[in-house]
Amino acid sequence: MKKIFFLILCLFISGCQIKQSHYTEKQQEILREEDVLEFAENNCEQVASLQLMLDEEAFQKGYIEDYCRMDLTSSSHVNFLLERGLSDEDVEGYSAIPYFREENLERYLKAEGSYEERVLNVNMNMDLKPFEMISIVNDFSDMTLLVNKFNALPEGYVPDDMVHVKYVCTQGIDYSCTMMDQVVLRQEAEEAFERFVESALEEKGIGIVAIAAYRSYQYQKDLYNYYLPIYGQERTDQFYARPGQSEHNSGLAVDITFDHIRYTDIENHEAYPWILENMHRFGFILRYPEDKQEITRYGYESWHLRYVGAEAAAIMYENNWCLEEYLARK
Ligand SMILES: [Zn+2]
Known part of the structure; x- marks a missing residue:
């Protein structure tokens, strides 16, 4: 009897829904289509990172656990960096630099300094001798x-x-x-x-x-x-x-x-x-x-x-x- 009473009450009070989703309708739709909605709702630590990947149409099902573990500030190049097996720190660091160029990754990895310094210096060919690459x-x-x-x-x-x-x-x-x-x-x-x-x-x-x-x-x-x-x-x-x-x-x-x-x-x-x-x-x-x-x-x-x-x-x-x-x- 008590159970039925609560159910009826819940129909009138929106806050009493079974559980509120972390994601918008559109985000849920993608997650549902990919069959990972449940994981996203219950096991995602960095919800904001996953939301970002979904919103910027960079989401790839196979990397959902990575997104949910990392603290991403940009979705740019994230999949590319994950594909190359970089550490979480490197993925977070490089993807945050707006002028990161995929073709320069190997050279960034050999360079020194902060992520920004590496990217800038390599983009300016500071790691090369004149005429080394034309x-x-x-x-x-x-x-x-x-x-x-x-x-x-x-x-x-x-x-x-x-x-x-x-x-x-x-x-x-x-x-x-x-x-x-x-x-x-x-x-x-x-x-x-x-x-x-x-x-x-x-x-x-x-x-x-x-x-x-x-x-x-x-x-x-x-x-x-x-x-x-x-x-x-x-x-x-x-x-x-x-x-x-x-x-x-x-x-x-x-x-x-x-x-x-x-x-x-x-x-x-x-x-x-x-x-x-x-x-x-x-x-x-x-x-x-x-x-x-x-x-x-x-x-x-x-x-x-x-x-x-x-x-x-x-x-x-x-x-x-x-x-x-x-x-x-x-
Ligand atoms: Zn001149």
Whole structure:
């Protein structure tokens, strides 16, 4: 009699349901379909981790016990890491780093430091010697494309959107002006360079000019091959980019000078700090800063600017990141 009374009472009081589920209707549905709802309800210690995997559509039945044991903050790469038999700590650690790249896992495991340090350093190839591994650039629409000792432009690459640079040095007037060829940049970079030069004149009264911009693959190849037998590989690599690995080949780099002085002296000019503080507004960065030589693997160049677009340049400026540091977090 008592039993029946309680049952009737329970029909009216929702809190008296047999047991409330940890999971939403949708989550329950997936668990039920996979025949693991009971396990999930009764044996899952880290309910939040399982919920996360379910919500982000990364749930795999075979790993349910792992999810329920680990404290996951992101579902990214969790199955990949489990598949490779990593420890719970490693799975939790690596999956929490947003810029973890699956193809780099073996190298992360050999690196040192926190999970974040390992991922960042390897993403910047800090674990490799120059030229040890070369990737070929294939997305030319991306203004942040990377050309360095690990990333080369394809053989014979010529940008298809180059235009003449409006503000160029004049031989006999600008001390560093040695160029004989036409000075061209990719259109978007050229237009930004014009705005930059015009603003520098207006705001600071300095006359910036380009002394070198695009250089062809063939030019770099001839240059490199000319010095190779003279200096040997090591010294040639120190001073000259290999073909396809000069940023000037991208049509996005420009060497500058101003006020007719020698380009190597611009850093001592009173207007130079203005350039450092303002070029990001127009999408430019100093590509080889003095304090980033270990990362860029290039010596300091106060005159070599690179167009990356205003959005990326602002982020790099605000965080004091060089291009490699920016891209390692993408
Ligand atoms: Zn340069």
